[in-house]
Amino acid sequence: MKQEISNGRSTARRDEPFVVFMMGVRVNRVLFFWRWVPVLLALRAMVREMGAAPEKGCLGGETFFSWRTVTLVQYWDSYETLERYARCPESGHLPEWQRFNREVRRSGVVGLWHEAYTVGSAEYEAIYADVPVCGLARATVHMPAVGGRETRRRKGIREKLGGPVEPEATQKAV
Structure with a gap:
């Protein structure tokens, strides 16, 4: 299929x-x-x-x-x-x-x-690039990762976990 x-x-x-x-x-x-x-x-x-x-x-x-x-x-x-x-x-x-x-x-x-x-509603990261709709996106709402949805959630998770946070302007795409 x-x-x-x-x-x-x-x-x-x-x-x-x-x-x-x-x-x-x-x-x-x-x-x-x-x-x-x-x-x-x-x-x-x-x-x-x-x-x-x-x-x-x-x-x-x-x-x-x-x-x-x-x-x-x-x-x-x-x-x-x-x-x-x-x-x-x-x-x-x-x-x-x-x-x-x-x-x-x-x-x-x-x-x-x-x-x-x-x-929790703000405790996950879901990024997809050039794949069929899958995973959490298939079970919930699938939407473009643009604006705040592109980096904000990822940045917040990294800060919460104590990992490095790249500046939004230089953040690499998945």
Whole structure:
């Protein structure tokens, strides 16, 4: 599937806090496919379920594949909505989580991990240059990185982290 390139510099905008949720599934024993294929099929079903119901709090996300690993990066409107989805008996997640723990987890065939980070509305940087709309920009508002959106947020983050801040006139493009 060909994606259209967004030419020039752009950024993402979200004026409220949000949660970055990352999750990975790693196939540890490839030959035991009858154990790991159902896990990946359930993951695919959950991603589709969240995409079809944005009112549940998932703003969007992307899935990345490598030889043994599937990694999800998702953006949620709050940790509470992420937790509510994970524990809801009517969602696809809770029954699959329970089934995984009952039938697969102790086998070592498949490994799972996840991380969740709450990010304040002024505590992130999102700069894109000549790529298709992706990441946070796909889940929120994608807009040109011009004027204050080009340097102000980046400068503020660097100052907060104690790193060097280049003068705006000489700041290098990403």
